Every structure is written in C-alpha cells, then in structure tokens.
Amino acid sequence: MSSNPDSHEREIERGTEILASSSRCATLDELATLADASVVAPSRPRVAAHVAACARCTAELALLREFESASPLPEEEEAVEWIVARLRGRFPETLVAAVKAGNAARAPRGHR
Numbered sequence: 380m381s382s383n384p385d386s387h388e389r390e391i392e393r394g395t396e397i398l399a400s401s402s403r404c405a406t407l408d409e410l411a412t413l414a415d416a417s418v419v420a421p422s423r424p425r426v427a428a429h430v431a432a433c434a435r436c437t438a439e440l441a442l443l444r445e446f447e448s449a450s451p452l453p454e455e456e457e458a459v460e461w462i463v464a465r466l467r468g469r470f471p472e473t474l475v476a477a478v479k480a481g482n483a484a485r486a487p488r489g490h491r
C-alpha cells in the first residue's frame with residue numbers, strides 16, 4: 380500500500396467525471412430550448428454539443444420538432460375547444476380570437 384497520493388490516478392478520476400457530465404443525455408426541457416431558437420438558454424452550447432454526438436438525443440430532438448410542427452390530433456382539438464370555451468368565460472373575446480388564430484395558423488402545414 381503506497382503512502383504517496385497517486386496523481387495519475389487522480390487525473391483519470393477527473394477525466395471520468397468530465398466524461399460523465401458531458402455524456403449525460405439532455406432533458407426534454409433542454410431539447411425543447413434547443414428546438415426553439417427564440418429561447419435564450421445558457422445550457423444550449425453544451426446540449427447542442429451533446430446532441431451532435433448522441434444518436435438518442437438527435438432522434439429525440441427530431442421527434443420533438445415533428446411534434447411541434449404537427450397539427451393537433453382530433454382528440455387534441457377537442458381539448459383545445461374545451462380550453463377555448465373556458466377562456467371565453469374568463470377573458471375578453473380578443474384573447475380567445477388570438478388563441479384560435481394561432482391554432483388555425485398551425486393547422487395547414489401539418490401532416491394529417
């Protein structure tokens with residue numbers, strides 16, 4: 380048993396730590412901020428670097444983008460109608476119109 384601290388072993392330990400943190404998969408939130416260019420996220424460079432090197436995160440990001448560009452499913456549209464109906468009871472008509480306009484603008488470019 381050596382009494383000298385093994386500096387080489389420490390280096391390896393430190394390297395493993397860095398590797399572990401950089402190979403940590405991005406969370407859905409991190410992927411979402413990466414997909415939305417209008418969001419300012421300090422984590423973006425790290426997440427982007429990870430996604431570029433990780434097939435799993437690349438696939439997740441692609442799925443996320445597809446999901447965000449897709450129009451609502453029939454059952455989702457029902458939920459949207461329900462939310463709009465509730466908004467109508469609480470907020471001025473202009474706000475409800477804005478929500479509906481935003482939803483309609485998304486619809487034509489969907490896959491369904």
Ligand SMILES: [Zn+2]
Nearest residue numbers: 404405433436
């Ligand atoms: Zn990953």
